[in-house]
Amino acid sequence: MADLSSDFLGIKSPNPFWLASAPPTDKAYNVVRAFEAGWGGVVWKTLGEAGPPIVNVNGPRYGAIWGADRRLLGLNNIELITDRPLEVNLREIKQVKRDWPDRAMIVSLMVPCEEQAWKAILPLVEETGADGIELNFGCPHGMSERGMGAAVGQVPEYIEMVARWCKQNTRMPVIVKLTPNITDIRYPARAAKKGGADAVSLINTISSIIGVDLDDFSPQPSIDGKGSHGGYCGPAVKPIALNMVAEIARDAETRGMPISGIGGVTTWRDAAEFLALGAGNVQVCTAAMTYGFKIVQEMISGLSQYLDHHDMALSDLIGRAVPNVTDWQYLNLNYVTKARIDQDACIKCGRCYAACEDTSHQAISMSPERVFEVMDDECVACNLCVNVCPVDNCITMERMPAGAVDLRTGAVVTDVPADWTTHPNNPAARTAAE
Amino acid sequence: MTNSPFTPGIVPARLDGRVLQENFADLHAPLDAHEALVAADRCYFCHDAPCITACPTTIDIPLFIRQIATGTPEAAAKTIFDQNILGGMCARVCPTETLCEQACVREAAEGKPVDIGRLQRYATDRVMAAGVHPFSRAPQTGKRVAVVGAGPAGLACAHRLAMKGHEIDLFDARPKGGGLNEYGIATYKATDGFAGAELDWLMQIGGITLHTGRALGRDLSLDGLCADYDAVFLGMGLGGVNALRTAGEDRAGVLDAVDFIADLRQADDLARLPVGRNVVVIGGGMTAIDAAVQSKLLGAESVTVLYRRDRAAMPASRYEQDLAASKGVRFVFNAMPIAILGNGAVTGVTVEYTRAEGKSLIGTGETFDIPADQILKAIGQTLATTPEELNITGGKIAVTGPGRTSRKGVWAGGDCASGGEDLTVTAVAEGRDAAEDMHDRLMG
Ligand SMILES: Cc1cc2nc3c(=O)[nH]c(=O)nc-3n(C[C@H](O)[C@H](O)[C@H](O)COP(=O)(O)OP(=O)(O)OC[C@H]3O[C@@H](n4cnc5c(N)ncnc54)[C@H](O)[C@@H]3O)c2cc1C
Numbered sequence: 065m066a067d068l069s070s071d072f073l074g075i076k077s078p079n080p081f082w083l084a085s086a087p088p089t090d091k092a093y094n095v096v097r098a099f100e101a102g103w104g105g106v107v108w109k110t111l112g113e114a115g116p117p118i119v120n121v122n123g124p125r126y127g128a129i130w131g132a133d134r135r136l137l138g139l140n141n142i143e144l145i146t147d148r149p150l151e152v153n154l155r156e157i158k159q160v161k162r163d164w165p166d167r168a169m170i171v172s173l174m175v176p177c178e179e180q181a182w183k184a185i186l187p188l189v190e191e192t193g194a195d196g197i198e199l200n201f202g203c204p205h206g207m208s209e210r211g212m213g214a215a216v217g218q219v220p221e222y223i224e225m226v227a228r229w230c231k232q233n234t235r236m237p238v239i240v241k242l243t244p245n246i247t248d249i250r251y252p253a254r255a256a257k258k259g260g261a262d263a264v265s266l267i268n269t270i271s272s273i274i275g276v277d278l279d280d281f282s283p284q285p286s287i288d289g290k291g292s293h294g295g296y297c298g299p300a301v302k303p304i305a306l307n308m309v310a311e312i313a314r315d316a317e318t319r320g321m322p323i324s325g326i327g328g329v330t331t332w333r334d335a336a337e338f339l340a341l342g343a344g345n346v347q348v349c350t351a352a353m354t355y356g357f358k359i360v361q362e363m364i365s366g367l368s369q370y371l372d373h374h375d376m377a378l379s380d381l382i383g384r385a386v387p388n389v390t391d392w393q394y395l396n397l398n399y400v401t402k403a404r405i406d407q408d409a410c411i412k413c414g415r416c417y418a419a420c421e422d423t424s425h426q427a428i429s430m431s432p433e434r435v436f437e438v439m440d441d442e443c444v445a446c447n448l449c450v451n452v453c454p455v456d457n458c459i460t461m462e463r464m465p466a467g468a469v470d471l472r473t474g475a476v477v478t479d480v481p482a483d484w485t486t487h488p489n490n491p492a493a494r495t496a497a498e
Numbered sequence: 499m500t501n502s503p504f505t506p507g508i509v510p511a512r513l514d515g516r517v518l519q520e521n522f523a524d525l526h527a528p529l530d531a532h533e534a535l536v537a538a539d540r541c542y543f544c545h546d547a548p549c550i551t552a553c554p555t556t557i558d559i560p561l562f563i564r565q566i567a568t569g570t571p572e573a574a575a576k577t578i579f580d581q582n583i584l585g586g587m588c589a590r591v592c593p594t595e596t597l598c599e600q601a602c603v604r605e606a607a608e609g610k611p612v613d614i615g616r617l618q619r620y621a622t623d624r625v626m627a628a629g630v631h632p633f634s635r636a637p638q639t640g641k642r643v644a645v646v647g648a649g650p651a652g653l654a655c656a657h658r659l660a661m662k663g664h665e666i667d668l669f670d671a672r673p674k675g676g677g678l679n680e681y682g683i684a685t686y687k688a689t690d691g692f693a694g695a696e697l698d699w700l701m702q703i704g705g706i707t708l709h710t711g712r713a714l715g716r717d718l719s720l721d722g723l724c725a726d727y728d729a730v731f732l733g734m735g736l737g738g739v740n741a742l743r744t745a746g747e748d749r750a751g752v753l754d755a756v757d758f759i760a761d762l763r764q765a766d767d768l769a770r771l772p773v774g775r776n777v778v779v780i781g782g783g784m785t786a787i788d789a790a791v792q793s794k795l796l797g798a799e800s801v802t803v804l805y806r807r808d809r810a811a812m813p814a815s816r817y818e819q820d821l822a823a824s825k826g827v828r829f830v831f832n833a834m835p836i837a838i839l840g841n842g843a844v845t846g847v848t849v850e851y852t853r854a855e856g857k858s859l860i861g862t863g864e865t866f867d868i869p870a871d872q873i874l875k876a877i878g879q880t881l882a883t884t885p886e887e888l889n890i891t892g893g894k895i896a897v898t899g900p901g902r903t904s905r906k907g908v909w910a911g912g913d914c915a916s917g918g919e920d921l922t923v924t925a926v927a928e929g930r931d932a933a934e935d936m937h938d939r940l941m942g
């Protein structure tokens with residue numbers, strides 16, 4: 065078993081799997097169950113300022129989309145921050161941290177954008193013995209209308225300002241949780257860094273409408289015939305989150321800043337991908353809400369087996385793929401592949417044919433006996449057939465060796481890389497050459 | 499091929515060698531990687547899953563299936579072996595239709611459970627084929643334990659004790675270890691010498707010395723073992739068989755089904771194994787079904803299972819019955835043999851219909867004859883040797899809790915002990931639990 069113990073900002077946890085700030089971490093009962101199940105740490109459900117508790121809707125808060133077999137792929141919610149009294153949460157946080165000293169305990173916070181509000185709450189959190197705080201600048205619904213959450217996260221100057229207030233008023237490490245509801249994630253990340261934040265975590269949920277009832281025309285989830293946008297999360301958002309994490313990991317201004325990866329982590333593989341793209345640990349919400357806390361056992365055994373198999377330490381994995389994330393213009397245009405169909409694995413459904421014939425490059429032939437074959441003189445290697453084939457590994461992309469002739473272009477394949485920056489069709493490249 | 503299904507008498511080679519080979523191949527082909535992913539995808543990862551409760555060894559089934567689904571069958575195998583070191587054999591022989599798969603919520607929802615047994619095989623095969631033994635021993639304790647019987651119960655017990663650092667002498671009366679895995683389970687459930695391979699794999703833990711050809715009651719005594727060892731586990735199974743008590747039982751051609759099956763399991767060449775043209779199997783359990791199916795697969799022209807009660811009362815599951823029927827075995831229910839016919843060799847059996855009256859069965863008076871040149875008795879096994887000084891209940895060694903017998907320092911489990919169904923998986927669970935209890939006592 066590989067050693068999964070994790071150190072994030074000096075915060076130690078037995079593994080890099082934390083629960084994200086959300087209902088699974090809303091009270092001691094859940095968090096204790098999570099720790100019993102093996103979670104390495106939690107970010108407590110976002111606390112607001114003292115005073116009358118937050119009010120939630122009393123109708124449905126969540127909506128979902130499903131894949132085949134009703135597998136939950138995306139979850140949408142219109143829930144607000146914790147609706148339990150501040151003192152109750154603080155008391156429970158203190159107790160749980162005392163009972164579980166080896167687990168990470170981070171407290172998520174969202175108070176109005178005034179220094180006094182932050183100054184008031186920070187000492188209360190410090191007093192619990194929590195390991196750090198996470199600033200919720202991400203919630204896209206409800207709280208944002210009140211000038212908090214995503215309303216702050218969408219303005220880099222506010223992020224910088226609040227991060228600085230927090231750093232000045234507490235000794236605890238400060239993690240800034242970013243909203244994906246912006247055009248370029250690097251700006252809020254840079255702002256967090258400028259404000260002195262120790263790390264960023266991302267992503268919070270994406271603004272979304274999960275569906276509309278076609279009989280009563282209410283957006284879902286329906287609250288008495290009306291709906292409002294919610295926050296989208298779960299497996300469907302992972303690709304968006306991965307990109308944002310990678311963008312921050314490779315940005316010259318934020319490179320090296322610790323990142324806590326969030327968004328659709330459901331299995332050990334998802335977690336490993338976040339880590340490879342530069343996350344120092346991961347946080348999970350929807351997967352736990354879908355399957356229960358026990359999934360962490362698979363995450364632990366899977367990541368451990370993977371690291372053992374590749375003879376890597378956890379720290380070797382973190383950021384391992386970052387150097388391979390580049391801009392399109394630097395991709396090797398001399399890397400030529402063709403689709404290959406394994407005739408023994410093929411079950412003759414014809415989906416590759418339909419996809420290629422109707423929507424791509426007419427590069428797959430179909431015989432009267434339903435034998436499907438790739439025509440190298442037409443295949444542009446788009447990968448669509450691979451993506452739509454229902455059988456794992458039945459269609460694969462095979463690289464053409466140097467010296468072979470690409471029947472589509474008639475060109476001889478070379479193993480000397482060349483990209484757009486030097487391509488003859490690139491006006492900029494031509495200018496450079498002149 | 500020298501003979502055919504129509505050759506009279508008990509003769510070998512009724513079928514072509516190639517056909518025999520096909521007949522005795524894997525009953526359920528192993529899943530390939532794609533099939534395994536599709537099958538694993540169907541698991542809902544239920545909370546407090548009913549399948550776990552239904553498994554006598556309480557394997558964490560949803561977890562191991564999720565581990566397969568996420569591309570780590572090795573981790574899945576470890577999850578299985580943690581609870582059931584014979585998870586490979588159980589994947590092949592468990593009547594899953596009455597255990598985990600019956601409990602699967604998708605059985606309730608769609609009448610089509612998750613393919614738990616075959617997924618279990620997919621994971622365990624992979625690790626065993628790689629020769630990996632994912633357990634190591636704790637530091638030596640200096641304690642020595644005698645385990646009698648190298649069947650599933652004894653093996654599970656010995657392995658768990660070895661893991662805890664104890665030193666085990668494992669005694670078995672037969673020339674090979676494995677118990678009914680080696681001598682009893684239907685050939686098509688454990689092909690390619692799996693029982694032997696699994697035994698070798700299990701022994702990789704170290705600390706277990708197998709002594710074959712050593713029988714308790716003949717070469718060893720319980721007093722002797724108790725004197726020489728810190729603890730004793732008895733897992734001798736059921737070595738005896740019930741007598742039919744029907745006139746003509748001693749005629750040539752009347753055989754115990756377990757002996758017929760043991761010969762079959764040990765045969766190097768199935769074409770040399772004699773089988774009757776018309777075979778009648780008496781009994782209604784797994785042994786009766788296996789004997790009937792395998793007689794048919796060897797080329798018997800007709801095979802009839804005679805069971806004295808109705809179908810619903812039959813101990814063999816409906817799945818097993820249907821399997822037999824699909825191979826051409828005929829069932830006669832509510833009927834009992836009253837005379838075995840013949841003159842030296844068997845020629846048939848006279849059967850009387852029965853009817854239940856309260857708890858007892860009585861003949862209706864209506865009789866008929868079934869022609870037979872071979873009769874296989876499968877009416878239940880019994881404790882062969884009753885070890886001295888142990889309390890017996892219902893024909894088995896009485897145990898309480900995790901296999902404690904009436905004698906201090908002696909535990910028992912598996913078929914020879916009271917409680918639990920007579921199944922491989924139950925024997926494993928009992929052997930394992932006894933080992934845990936023995937360990938606590940030894941170290942406590
Ligand atoms: C024909 C047949 C088919 C079966 N099919 C299935 C099936 O498909 N699925 C299933 O789950 N179960 C099946 N069973 C039941 C299953 O095989 C048993 O429940 C299981 O093997 C019991 O394990 P055990 O360790 O208690 O005993 P056994 O497997 O019987 O092992 C006992 C061992 O003790 C040894 N022994 C006996 N007496 C002595 C002695 N005096 N001294 C030393 N050693 C001794 C024996 O040689 C043997 O190796 C079947 C049983 C039979 C008979």
Ligand SMILES: Cc1cc2nc3c(=O)[nH]c(=O)nc-3n(C[C@H](O)[C@H](O)[C@H](O)COP(=O)(O)O)c2cc1C
Nearest residue numbers: 084085086110141267268297298327328348349350
């Ligand atoms: C019902 C629900 C409530 C949430 N509440 C909070 C919250 O209070 N504070 C917060 O920072 N994020 C909140 N989130 C966002 C999650 O912490 C997480 O960032 C997001 O769900 C993406 O991760 P996932 O795909 O693993 O669910 C909530 C998410 C859900 C589904």
Ligand code: SF4
Nearest residue numbers: 541542544549602603
């Ligand atoms: S009961 Fe069936 S669906 Fe549920 S966990 Fe077990 S195998 Fe999976």
